[in-house]
Amino acid sequence: MYEPQARVQTRARVERPAPGELVRTTVGGNPVAVWNVEGRLYALGDICPHRGFVLSEGALMEEKDGTISVVCQGHFWRFDLTTGQAAFRPECVKVYDIEDIEDIEDIEDVEDIEEQAGGAAMVWVVDRDLEQRGA
Numbered sequence: 209m210y211e212p213q214a215r216v217q218t219r220a221r222v223e224r225p226a227p228g229e230l231v232r233t234t235v236g237g238n239p240v241a242v243w244n245v246e247g248r249l250y251a252l253g254d255i256c257p258h259r260g261f262v263l264s265e266g267a268l269m270e271e272k273d274g275t276i277s278v279v280c281q282g283h284f285w286r287f288d289l290t291t292g293q294a295a296f297r298p299e300c301v302k303v304y305d306i307e308d309i310e311d312i313e314d315i316e317d318v319e320d321i322e323e324q325a326g327g328a329a330m331v332w333v334v335d336r337d338l339e340q341r342g343a
């Protein structure tokens with residue numbers, strides 16, 4: 209008997225965090241954290257590949273080269289917010305794309321979405337790999 213497969217969620221809509229804040233969501237069933245660092249948004253998988261601690265419970269730090277890392281509270285591995293790469297280790301966490309919700313062509317849809325969110329600015333968190341695979 210044919211059973212249609214459930215579509216995988218390739219993107220999630222979240223309220224844009226204020227500078228210095230973060231929001232958490234899931235995309236494709238995976239936890240994702242979105243940080244706003246001085247107005248720029250970064251989205252990474254939120255589970256440390258070492259022992260599974262929640263990365264977004266760690267602090268952010270500026271590296272000597274000016275890049276920003278999140279420091280895992282488990283054993284203090286550091287992950288670059290732009291690349292997801294761990295410092296001095298081969299492990300990395302997935303990087304997600306951010307799209308402004310205003311990129312939707314139908315402005316009435318945007319207004320509906322933001323009205324549902326109490327007027328807050330919204331963004332999409334996108335798993336580009338899943339979207340390219342047609343999930």
Ligand code: FES
Nearest residue numbers: 256259280282283
């Ligand atoms: S669980 Fe993250 S460094 Fe060990």
